[in-house]
Amino acid sequence: MTVKAMTSKEVTTKVFNKEKLFVLDVRNEGDFQDWKIEGENFSYLNIPYFDLLDGVEEIMNDLPSDQEILVVCAKEGSSIMIAEMLSDEGLEVSYLQGGMKAWSEHLETVKVGDLENGGELYQFVRIGKGCLSYMVVSNGEAAIVDATRMTDVYIQFAEGLGAKITHVFDTHLHADHISGGRTIAQNTGATYWLPPKDATEVIFEYQPLENGNDVTIGHTTINIHALYSPGHTIGSTSFVVDEKYLLSGDILFIDSIGRPDLAGMAEDWVKDLRESLYERYRKLSEELIVLPAHFMIIDELNEDGSVSEKLGTLYAQNHGLNIDDENEFRKLVTENLPPQPNAYQEIRQTNMGIISPDDEKQREMEIGPNRCAVR
Numbered sequence: 001m002t003v004k005a006m007t008s009k010e011v012t013t014k015v016f017n018k019e020k021l022f023v024l025d026v027r028n029e030g031d032f033q034d035w036k037i038e039g040e041n042f043s044y045l046n047i048p049y050f051d052l053l054d055g056v057e058e059i060m061n062d063l064p065s066d067q068e069i070l071v072v073c074a075k076e077g078s079s080i081m082i083a084e085m086l087s088d089e090g091l092e093v094s095y096l097q098g099g100m101k102a103w104s105e106h107l108e109t110v111k112v113g114d115l116e117n118g119g120e121l122y123q124f125v126r127i128g129k130g131c132l133s134y135m136v137v138s139n140g141e142a143a144i145v146d147a148t149r150m151t152d153v154y155i156q157f158a159e160g161l162g163a164k165i166t167h168v169f170d171t172h173l174h175a176d177h178i179s180g181g182r183t184i185a186q187n188t189g190a191t192y193w194l195p196p197k198d199a200t201e202v203i204f205e206y207q208p209l210e211n212g213n214d215v216t217i218g219h220t221t222i223n224i225h226a227l228y229s230p231g232h233t234i235g236s237t238s239f240v241v242d243e244k245y246l247l248s249g250d251i252l253f254i255d256s257i258g259r260p261d262l263a264g265m266a267e268d269w270v271k272d273l274r275e276s277l278y279e280r281y282r283k284l285s286e287e288l289i290v291l292p293a294h295f296m297i298i299d300e301l302n303e304d305g306s307v308s309e310k311l312g313t314l315y316a317q318n319h320g321l322n323i324d325d326e327n328e329f330r331k332l333v334t335e336n337l338p339p340q341p342n343a344y345q346e347i348r349q350t351n352m353g354i355i356s357p358d359d360e361k362q363r364e365m366e367i368g369p370n371r372c373a374v375r
Contacts, residue, residue: 003083005097006070008106012127015039015298016108016305022064024093025072026052026082027100037072037096037128038104038298049078056085063091075099098144101363103128107153110306112291115242119218123306124153130294130370131177132307138145138218140224143167144190145247146293147180149362153245154184165190169224170340172250173198175343175348176372180363182206182353195228195235203353209237229280231273232258232372238281242339246288246311251276253292254300254309257320260333270330278322285371286312296373297316320374333374342368 002163014021017069020041025032026049036044045062052059069086071093079095086093096103102158102181106128112121119138126132126148134145136155142163143152147170158165165188168181172195182204193215196208211228227238232250236258239247244291250258257277288311295307302308315321323329343346345367349355359363 003080003087004094005363006094007097008102008128009104009108011037011039011096012106012108012125012305015042015127016301020067021068022067023072024059024063024069024082024086026078027072027074031074033305035367036098037070037100037117040298043067045111046215049073049082051292052082052085056089060089065091069093070096072103073099075101084256093132100128100367102269104363104367105129105148105150107133107148107150107217107304109153109157110304112245112289112306112308118144121241121245123158123293123308124148125301125305125307126177129177129366130296130372132291132295134247134291136224137161137163140164141166141218143169143215143217143224144181144184145183146168146171146174146249149178149180149183149366151180151183151187155187166190166226167191167193167217169193169209169239170351171195171238171247172236172347173202173351175344176294176370177366178347179351195233195237197230198233198235199352201352201354211237227280227284229276231260231276234269234272236276240284240288244287246281246284246290246291247283247293248290249293250372251372252281252290252314252318252321253296254290254307254314255293255318256296257318257333259372259374261336267334270333273333274326274329280312284314286310286315290314294370294372296370337374338371341371342366 018040022043025046032046071079076099083093083095108125110123112123122135124133136143142158142165168185168190170181192206193209194206213226215224224303225240229238229251230236260273
């Protein structure tokens with residue numbers, strides 16, 4: 001019996017709408033425990049595919065009859081087979097099209113808001129990976145911040161708006177995902193900006209992004225102020241857009257703060273991290289809307305699926321911003337850290353231009369959850 005494919009976009013809609021979904025994940029237990037599709041009202045059963053080869057009868061009592069069932073595997077093939085077996089048992093069941101690889105790559109676009117003198121700010125939510133990227137649009141021009149390697153999504157979206165991409169920024173040299181910034185710049189003729197302190201080993205040309213840079217997008221003045229904010233990396237740079245939005249990169253998240261250890265410099269960068277969060281950001285308006293480069297848990301999503309919060313609210317509620325004792329802060333960000341991102345050293349080398357893995361290798365390097373934060 002033919003079963004229905006459910007796309008990553010359809011699953012994302014269910015996450016955003018807080019719908020119910022029963023996920024039968026047929027990957028190995030370790031892979032499931034490490035990283036799975038998350039939704040506020042999702043239920044789960046993890047049974048490895050190999051345990052179901054002789055039939056699904058033993059799990060029928062564990063599956064709901066009154067809830068939509070989605071079978072998930074790494075690449076799709078195993079989930080189709082199991083979904084068909086369940087369908088033969090009389091259940092209505094779907095499989096995740098493209099598997100977890102497709103889930104890792106899906107980008108959902110959410111409009112964050114309008115800009116003061118015309119224009120818009122959009123957030124691209126990489127729901128399966130926790131990455132967030134941005135597009136600032138004004139008067140037919142667009143700037144992109146912290147793009148993923150799925151570059152066609154940004155280029156096509158800008159084309160749909162009738163906007164030309166003129167600037168591409170990375171807030172820092174990423175270690176958990178491969179940046180699409182340089183590729184977008186090459187394909188569109190845009191200027192590619194990178195903090196020079198993060199680019200000492202970079203082997204390609206870029207425009208140095210430094211404290212005080214002020215880039216205007218479009219004919220109306222939408223200033224993108226670069227704010228040097230080291231700590232996650234030594235070059236980490238934030239942006240204040242339109243005097244209303246703070247793009248914080250991987251320094252500050254909604255429910256957590258950035259980790260300083262992905263370049264092997266945790267002890268050295270703790271002071272920088274604290275200074276950025278407790279001094280530099282403190283000088284900014286508490287009315288600024290923080291737009292981070294990642295989210296860590298599904299609870300950080302707003303009702304519309306976006307990820308944002310006022311800076312003042314974060315100073316009131318984010319534990320990482322309320323640690324008076326410097327030694328306690330140091331312990332938080334240097335001890336008992338979550339595992340480092342998969343292949344993070346190779347990802348950093350790719351973002352430096354030192355190595356050039358093929359598309360399939362890049363997918364493998366990125367598989368897994370967001371691991372840029374500590375909380």
